[in-house]
Amino acid sequence: MNLALFDLDHTLLQIDSDHAWGVHTTRIGWTDPEAFALRNDAFYAHYKAGTLDIHDYVRFATDAVRERGPQAAAAAHADFMREMVLPALLPAARELVEQHRARGDTLLLVTATNEFVTAPIADALGIEHLIAVQLERAPLPDGSGDWITGAIRGVPSAREGKVTRMQAWLAERGLDWDRVHCTFYSDSINDLPLLEKVQVPVATNPDDRLRAIAQTRGWRILDLFEKLT
Numbered sequence: 001m002n003l004a005l006f007d008l009d010h011t012l013l014q015i016d017s018d019h020a021w022g023v024h025t026t027r028i029g030w031t032d033p034e035a036f037a038l039r040n041d042a043f044y045a046h047y048k049a050g051t052l053d054i055h056d057y058v059r060f061a062t063d064a065v066r067e068r069g070p071q072a073a074a075a076a077h078a079d080f081m082r083e084m085v086l087p088a089l090l091p092a093a094r095e096l097v098e099q100h101r102a103r104g105d106t107l108l109l110v111t112a113t114n115e116f117v118t119a120p121i122a123d124a125l126g127i128e129h130l131i132a133v134q135l136e137r138a139p140l141p142d143g144s145g146d147w148i149t150g151a152i153r154g155v156p157s158a159r160e161g162k163v164t165r166m167q168a169w170l171a172e173r174g175l176d177w178d179r180v181h182c183t184f185y186s187d188s189i190n191d192l193p194l195l196e197k198v199q200v201p202v203a204t205n206p207d208d209r210l211r212a213i214a215q216t217r218g219w220r221i222l223d224l225f226e227k228l229t
Contacts, residue, residue, distance in 0.1 A: 004100035
């Protein structure tokens with residue numbers, strides 16, 4: 001089985017969807033502009049540095065969603081997709097995904113952003129399999145269903161967790177690493193563990209540290225938004 005694995009933020013998407021969702025919640029009046037922006041930017045800096053405490057970040061990032069409830073959150077996310085995400089899904093990214101689809105590869109979006117933010121983006125790209133940070137859910141007080149609690153369920157798909165979650169995905173299908181051929185596209189040094197695991201690592205719009213490693217190891221470097229737009 002040939003697998004094409006894609007990171008999302010700054011790999012297929014020109015923005016960081018997690019950070020942008022936070023900006024969107026402020027724009028629609030769900031969060032205090034100054035206080036939220038300071039914390040959101042600080043978490044984003046930790047992410048880029050590889051020092052993010054993902055549990056703390058997910059609690060922070062889902063606060064507004066948890067308080068507003070599922071219906072309001074779904075409506076806000078639809079606006080977010082239209083206003084911020086779809087304009088940042090450039091033809092270059094769609095073309096790359098479609099190249100792998102045309103080859104018959106199985107497509108997976110493997111992201112450290114939570115499933116609430118990313119599931120509609122995977123749908124927009126036509127990627128069936130999503131490995132994202134899973135959110136714990138609990139029954140709503142009114143008995144109308146369940147909703148997110150702000151906690152992470154299971155192993156977060158960040159750094160080494162992406163390897164763990166991919167291994168679980170393979171095992172669920174009776175597969176292991178020796179029975180698949182994987183190509184993985186990522187921009188981030190945070191994804192080095194999974195890049196080192198696959199047969200074809202592709203440093204895509206890489207940050208400076210990942211670019212240096214890719215050059216040293218002879219990995220393919222794809223400046224996607226420059227070359228394919």
